[in-house]
Amino acid sequence: MNDLRLAPLPTPCLLLDEAKMKRNIDRLSARAARLGVSERPHLKTVKSVEAARYVLKDGTGPATVSTLAEAEVFAAAGISDICYAVGIAPGKLERVLNLHRAGCRLTVLLDSAVQAQAVAEASRAAGIAIPAMIEIDSDGHRSGLTPDDPALIEIGRILHEGCAELEGVLCHAGESYHAVGRATQAEFAEIERHAVVTCAEALRAAGLPCPAVSVGSSPTAHAAKDLTGVTEMRAGVYVFFDLVMAGIGVCEVDDIALSVLTTVIGHQTAKNWTIVDAGWMAMSRDRGTAAQAVDQGYGIVCDEAGIPIPDLIVLQANQEHGVVAIRPGSNGTMPDLPVGTLLRILPNHACATAAQHGRYHVLPEQDGADLMTWERFGGW
Amino acid sequence: MNDLRLAPLPTPCLLLDEAKMKRNIDRLSARAARLGVSERPHLKTVKSVEAARYVLKDGTGPATVSTLAEAEVFAAAGISDICYAVGIAPGKLERVLNLHRAGCRLTVLLDSAVQAQAVAEASRAAGIAIPAMIEIDSDGHRSGLTPDDPALIEIGRILHEGCAELEGVLCHAGESYHAVGRATQAEFAEIERHAVVTCAEALRAAGLPCPAVSVGSSPTAHAAKDLTGVTEMRAGVYVFFDLVMAGIGVCEVDDIALSVLTTVIGHQTAKNWTIVDAGWMAMSRDRGTAAQAVDQGYGIVCDEAGIPIPDLIVLQANQEHGVVAIRPGSNGTMPDLPVGTLLRILPNHACATAAQHGRYHVLPEQDGADLMTWERFGGW
Numbered sequence: 001m002n003d004l005r006l007a008p009l010p011t012p013c014l015l016l017d018e019a020k021m022k023r024n025i026d027r028l029s030a031r032a033a034r035l036g037v038s039e040r041p042h043l044k045t046v047k048s049v050e051a052a053r054y055v056l057k058d059g060t061g062p063a064t065v066s067t068l069a070e071a072e073v074f075a076a077a078g079i080s081d082i083c084y085a086v087g088i089a090p091g092k093l094e095r096v097l098n099l100h101r102a103g104c105r106l107t108v109l110l111d112s113a114v115q116a117q118a119v120a121e122a123s124r125a126a127g128i129a130i131p132a133m134i135e136i137d138s139d140g141h142r143s144g145l146t147p148d149d150p151a152l153i154e155i156g157r158i159l160h161e162g163c164a165e166l167e168g169v170l171c172h173a174g175e176s177y178h179a180v181g182r183a184t185q186a187e188f189a190e191i192e193r194h195a196v197v198t199c200a201e202a203l204r205a206a207g208l209p210c211p212a213v214s215v216g217s218s219p220t221a222h223a224a225k226d227l228t229g230v231t232e233m234r235a236g237v238y239v240f241f242d243l244v245m246a247g248i249g250v251c252e253v254d255d256i257a258l259s260v261l262t263t264v265i266g267h268q269t270a271k272n273w274t275i276v277d278a279g280w281m282a283m284s285r286d287r288g289t290a291a292q293a294v295d296q297g298y299g300i301v302c303d304e305a306g307i308p309i310p311d312l313i314v315l316q317a318n319q320e321h322g323v324v325a326i327r328p329g330s331n332g333t334m335p336d337l338p339v340g341t342l343l344r345i346l347p348n349h350a351c352a353t354a355a356q357h358g359r360y361h362v363l364p365e366q367d368g369a370d371l372m373t374w375e376r377f378g379g380w
Numbered sequence: 381m382n383d384l385r386l387a388p389l390p391t392p393c394l395l396l397d398e399a400k401m402k403r404n405i406d407r408l409s410a411r412a413a414r415l416g417v418s419e420r421p422h423l424k425t426v427k428s429v430e431a432a433r434y435v436l437k438d439g440t441g442p443a444t445v446s447t448l449a450e451a452e453v454f455a456a457a458g459i460s461d462i463c464y465a466v467g468i469a470p471g472k473l474e475r476v477l478n479l480h481r482a483g484c485r486l487t488v489l490l491d492s493a494v495q496a497q498a499v500a501e502a503s504r505a506a507g508i509a510i511p512a513m514i515e516i517d518s519d520g521h522r523s524g525l526t527p528d529d530p531a532l533i534e535i536g537r538i539l540h541e542g543c544a545e546l547e548g549v550l551c552h553a554g555e556s557y558h559a560v561g562r563a564t565q566a567e568f569a570e571i572e573r574h575a576v577v578t579c580a581e582a583l584r585a586a587g588l589p590c591p592a593v594s595v596g597s598s599p600t601a602h603a604a605k606d607l608t609g610v611t612e613m614r615a616g617v618y619v620f621f622d623l624v625m626a627g628i629g630v631c632e633v634d635d636i637a638l639s640v641l642t643t644v645i646g647h648q649t650a651k652n653w654t655i656v657d658a659g660w661m662a663m664s665r666d667r668g669t670a671a672q673a674v675d676q677g678y679g680i681v682c683d684e685a686g687i688p689i690p691d692l693i694v695l696q697a698n699q700e701h702g703v704v705a706i707r708p709g710s711n712g713t714m715p716d717l718p719v720g721t722l723l724r725i726l727p728n729h730a731c732a733t734a735a736q737h738g739r740y741h742v743l744p745e746q747d748g749a750d751l752m753t754w755e756r757f758g759g760w
Contacts, residue, residue: 007471010448010760044699066661066700068390086700087645089657090720091387111646114719142701143646143655174698265467266491266523275523277469281446282760285665285732318554319424319731320446320466321522339494340470351699352665356735358759379738380390380662 003304005363005371006342011263012282014357015344016051016374017306019365020257021239025055028221028238035227040064040083040214042236045351048360049077050374055239064216064234068095069379075104083107083214085170085234087135087143090118100128107131107167111144116155120162132159133170133212134203138195139188141174147198156208168212169199172234176219180248180293185223192220197229219250240350243300247292258354259306259344260299261361262322264337273315274324274337278345280317284352298322299345306344309335314345383684385743385751386722391643392662394737395724396431396754397686399745400637401619405435408601408618415607420444420463420594422616425731428740429457430754435619444596444614448475449759455484463487463513463594465550465614467523470498477506487511487547491524496535500542512539513550513592514583518575519568521554527578536588548592549579552614556599560628560673565603572600577609599630620730623680627672638734639686639724640679641741642702644717653695654704654717658725660697664732678702679725686724689715694725 006015032039041055044066052074053059061081065071071082072095080103088096088108099106110116110132123130134155137144145152159166176188192215203210215227216234218241227233240258241251262278280298289296298314301324311332315325322345326332337343347353354360355378362372386395412419421435424446432454433439441461445451451462452475460483468476468488479486490496490512503510514535517524525532539546553572559565572595583590595607596614598621607613620638621631642658660678669676678694681704691712695705702725706712717723727733734740735758742752 010475011469011471012760086657087655089391089643089645091391091643095390112719115646118719137648140651142653142696142698142703143648263469263471265469266495268517268523271520273522275467277466280666280732281735281758285667286660287665287667316522318522323522339492339498352660355661356758378661378736380392 006261006304009261009361011261011342012278013261014354014360015259015261016240016360016362017257018362020255021054022365024238024241024255024257028235031222032233035224037227037230038062038232040232040234041239042066042085042216042234043070043074045236045239045354047354047378048374048376049073051239051360052077052079062232064236067380068092069377071099071104071106073377075099075102080104083109083133083170085109085172087111088115088119090115093118093122093130096130097122097126097128100130105131107133109133109135109170110155111135113151113154113158116158116164117162120158120164124163129163129165131165131167133167133214134199136169136171136195136199138171138192139173139175141172144171147195152199152202153206153208156203156206160208166209168210168214169196169203170214171196173215173217173220176217177244177248179219182223182249185219185248185250186225189220189224193224193227193230200229218245219248222250237350240354242350243296243346243348244288244292247289247294253300253308253346256346258350259302259346260353262343262345264339264341264343266339272325272334274334276322276324276343277320278314278322279320281319282356283314283317283322283345283347284349284356286349286352288348296348299347302344302346304342304344308346386641386684389641389741391641391722392658393641394734394740395639395641396740396742397637398742400635401434402745404618404621404635404637408615411602412613415604417607417610418442418612420612420614421619422446422465422596422614423450423454425616425619425734427734427758428754428756429453431619431740432457432459442612444616447760448472449757451479451484451486453757455479455482460484463489465489465552467491467515468495468499470495473498473502473510476510477502477508480508480510485511487513489513489515489550490535491515493531493534493538496538496544497542500538500544504543509543509545511545511547513547513594514579516549516551516575516579518551518572519553519555521552524551527575532579532582533586533588536583536586540588546589548590548594549576549583550594551576553595553597553600556597557624557628559599562603562629565599565628565630566605569600569604573604573607573610580609598625599628602630617730620734622730623676623726623728624668624672627669627674633680633688633726636726638730639682639726640733642723642725644719644721644723646719652705652714654714656702656704656723657700658694658702659700661699662736663694663697663702663725663727664729664736666729666732668728676728679727682724682726684722684724688726
């Protein structure tokens with residue numbers, strides 16, 4: 001049966017299932033409560049003021065962002081406790097200070113003495129103590145000090161003895177995205193916890209404050225068994241989930257709240273291909289499942305109601321064309337999908353796919369209610 | 381020497397070199413003139429009204445687009461002859477008709493009888509003859525009829541004998557993006573030419589009109605030796621060029637007009653990594669050079685002036701972090717790049733990278749002149 005609410009939408013476009021999103025948010029909140037830590041959700045996935053209202057319990061924070069543009073939009077919407085979790089460049093401190101002047105407590109992240117000096121100096125010059133977290137690297141993923149790095153204390157002192165505010169330590173176990181299964185993810189979570197707690201204790205032993213001890217990634221947040229010594233968890237993609245998360249067992253395919261609505265625009269019968277109007281511009285170029293046990297191409301193809309069609313994936317993508325085909329090696333059969341048929345595609349990576357779109361068309365939890373439209377933003 | 385015009389830009393952001401862009405545009409125009417065909421540039425790469433004014437000779441067309449949103453923006457800017465070169469879905473015909481009513485001659489593309497019937501019926505109902513091109517597939521890339529498909533004549537008759545307008549045949553040799561070297565690209569160009577000309581002759585032999593015979597891809601447009609029987613060429617990425625085009629020899633690295641300005645935000649000295657604030661959100665997830673002879677990671681790293689730093693590439697990318705490193709296997713050395721250093725990254729795929737940004741910061745041809753800002757748009 002066709003959903004009359006979808007027919008007027010211009011395809012490709014982004015659909016968001018309100019009920020699944022709420023379920024995903026509640027699931028992590030329940031975990032955080034059991035583990036005795038607060039949540040500081042990462043809003044880089046949703047980039048929408050309306051969606052942020054669901055994610056944040058009281059609407060004002062705490063929150064995490066990946067760009068100053070996010071911080072500015074969310075601050076303007078009343079979120080007043082934000083961590084900008086990408087290493088700070090000195091040239092960005094004026095925007096940081098402007099957010100403080102506008103009433104938003106924005107915390108910056110750093111892992112070097114030169115950044116700490118810049119933050120302390122900007123704090124001094126402005127008369128605003130910029131809160132700063134020191135980034136810790138638990139798994140070699142990208143930035144951060146290894147827990148045994150003596151620079152930790154030096155950086156802590158520069159911040160604390162200068163005019164900045166040493167807020168604490170922060171770690172992101174990014175390599176956990178490659179960890180398959182709950183048990184392995186729990187090991188990453190323990191390594192992440194151990195790294196930041198070790199550093200927090202080292203700072204305190206040196207007479208420095210360390211009120212915040214922050215961990216976070218969607219896999220470790222869902223797998224951690226114990227977070228003793230940790231004060232908060234950050235996660236982002238758990239709000240929508242995606243095929244990469246399903247592929248490593250953090251969620252089920254049925255938990256994925258985000259999909260791309262697309263229209264069949266042709267066929268290559270000899271090759272058993274169905275062509276749709278969602279290419280990589282609509283799905284993103286993310287091929288995160290390519291290295292997983294099951295390669296989902298550019299996404300799992302569902303019917304208009306969001307039910308996966310067995311073994312049907314987007315095999316290839318050009319800018320505005322998707323090639324829908326039976327998964328190589330499977331014995332599924334291509335269903336009859338005439339030109340004009342609406343389909344939905346589940347994304348490999350929700351952050352990347354959502355970023356290709358200017359708005360969400362939200363399927364309300366209440367059966368048959370009108371769609372809602374939530375604007376998204378991007379940029380820096 | 382630092383370029384004082386770049387320091388105030390928020391990084392990451394998109395830079396466009398006006399002089400290189402003009403040189404790229406002129407190069408293809410000269411080829412088209414020599415080959416005796418007109419140009420119908422593809423505006424899916426630039427998605428900017430200001431940039432389109434450079435690409436189109438008289439500012440009104442002919443042009444090619446990949447979405448109806450592009451057609452609507454460019455039509456509103458006075459471009460009145462546009463081909464929407466993605467197979468038409470019947471549900472989109474009302475927007476097509478609205479563009480005609482607004483004075484834009486928008487041509488649609490199709491490769492099936494069911495689409496032709498929908499176009500003919502919409503034309504009849506509206507009293508507007510929608511011009512349509514039949515898509516031909518010369519290399520198995522994605523959509524289109526193979527030149528020997530008897531549906532060609534059937535589709536032509538439905539359009540011509542119905543109330544639509546059979547405008548001609550169109551082919552895109554998309555597989556030429558994998559063809560290395562001018563000689564191989566010239567073979568693809570000849571296969572593309574032969575496919576459409578064969579179909580044009582078949583239509584005419586059946587008593588049907590075929591005024592337009594359209595070919596196009598940046599590699600074949602630059603390599604074609606003879607375009608007898610062809611009336612127009614379409615190409616898009618040639619305006620900016622990118623590392624994929626350089627990797628197959630269509631351009632030099634020095635021809636690439638687009639880059640992403642980024643700031644150094646940290647180091648992992650033990651791994652010889654420099655961390656920058658351009659991740660895949662700024663570069664796109666496109667890894668088009670991964671399958672080429674030289675894998676450029678997420679892009680070649682240049683100094684602030686745009687000069688490539690030997691063997692330096694973006695090795696890995698997270699959402700807002702790029703890991704800059706010496707190309708694996710090379711014996712280059714990491715230069716001293718302190719926190720705050722500005723760098724420029726040349727993209728794998730200009731269409732994908734540009735789409736991640738809301739505007740171009742244009743470096744004017746005239747030495748030292750102020751930067752220009754050109755807005756970009758996206759969506760469907």
